[in-house]
Amino acid sequence: MTEEIVVIPGDGIGKEVIPEAKRVVESVIDVTFIEADAGDAVKEETGTALPQETYDLAASADATLFGAAGETAADVILPLRDAVGSFVNIRPAKAYPGVDALRPETDLVFLRENTEGVYSGHEDRLSDDLSTLTRVVTTSASEALAAFACDYVSGEEHDGFTIAHKANVMRETDGRFRDAVVSVAKENDVPVDEVLMDAFATRVCLDPTQFDVIVCPNLAGDVLSDLAAGLVGGLGLLPSANVGTDRALFEPVHGTAPDIAGNGIANPTATILSAAMMLEYLGYETESNAVNDAVEAVLSDGPRTGDLGGNATTTEMTDAIINHL
Ligand code: ATP
Ligand code: MG
Numbered sequence: 001m002t003e004e005i006v007v008i009p010g011d012g013i014g015k016e017v018i019p020e021a022k023r024v025v026e027s028v029i030d031v032t033f034i035e036a037d038a039g040d041a042v043k044e045e046t047g048t049a050l051p052q053e054t055y056d057l058a059a060s061a062d063a064t065l066f067g068a069a070g071e072t073a074a075d076v077i078l079p080l081r082d083a084v085g086s087f088v089n090i091r092p093a094k095a096y097p098g099v100d101a102l103r104p105e106t107d108l109v110f111l112r113e114n115t116e117g118v119y120s121g122h123e124d125r126l127s128d129d130l131s132t133l134t135r136v137v138t139t140s141a142s143e144a145l146a147a148f149a150c151d152y153v154s155g156e157e158h159d160g161f162t163i164a165h166k167a168n169v170m171r172e173t174d175g176r177f178r179d180a181v182v183s184v185a186k187e188n189d190v191p192v193d194e195v196l197m198d199a200f201a202t203r204v205c206l207d208p209t210q211f212d213v214i215v216c217p218n219l220a221g222d223v224l225s226d227l228a229a230g231l232v233g234g235l236g237l238l239p240s241a242n243v244g245t246d247r248a249l250f251e252p253v254h255g256t257a258p259d260i261a262g263n264g265i266a267n268p269t270a271t272i273l274s275a276a277m278m279l280e281y282l283g284y285e286t287e288s289n290a291v292n293d294a295v296e297a298v299l300s301d302g303p304r305t306g307d308l309g310g311n312a313t314t315t316e317m318t319d320a321i322i323n324h325l
Pocket of ligand 1: 012013068069070071235236254255256257258259260265266267268269270305307
């Protein structure tokens, strides 16, 4: 059977890294790519950053691979996450042998709530002096995330998960989040512990091996996973998955990198690792493992792009990964 995958390169280096990830996927499975547009360039042409056709494709495909959008990022990625009904953002932050990292022992996975919290969109300007934000936390969204987390850690490599929150101050909202996640973990006999998110920030820098899978509210997940990116050696390495009930959207954590866009020197790793997450999601576990292994081998002693201290082009680094497959 031919797998159908929607690809949205977007702007900047999205246009350079998405074609490379496609080549990697093509080399391991039988696939048809459906190309769709989104981002600054489309907005300039058509007046809308996310054409209805693109939204509809993402809302009906099993999997979508997205690159990056520039100025219009929020107009593109938030509706796309909505199109796939994504309630969790999976962000692994792992250091690789051969890559210069502040904390080479880092191996973390953030499971970030993806629909509410302070990103609920409820902001108001009440006067010239006063603006407010309504932080939304529901038991249902917290439980959906927790159920996903329980499933995620059910394999042998994980021993439960840690909740990062600030329920000592935001007693109602983070309290609700914490209570809902703890109760789902208990129902599923999954070991769970808690850490205040500020303490987590310090402790993860001092010794990331204290943690494994971290479950957190939306903003905390955004900030703390970027902090972890700093520990492992840079944005060019970090993949992510926005998972919903029936479909999912995969994207590198980085943006359009306008400073290097157009030069063919962007690091394709984050997007190729996102594609590996996509392969696993679609049930191609062997192929996904093979891609992860090939990336690891090339990072350890193959050609690499400038951000990792090498001088390979985007295409040369991808060729090396494909050769390893
Ligand atoms: P945007 O607004 O689209 O996020 P940005 O200027 O914040 O753009 P990012 O893409 O977030 O840029 O990246 C931040 C910096 O990290 C860039 O300046 C770029 O040099 C570097 N960077 C990000 N991704 C990569 C990559 N894949 N390969 C090499 N360098 C990268
Ligand atoms: Mg950025």
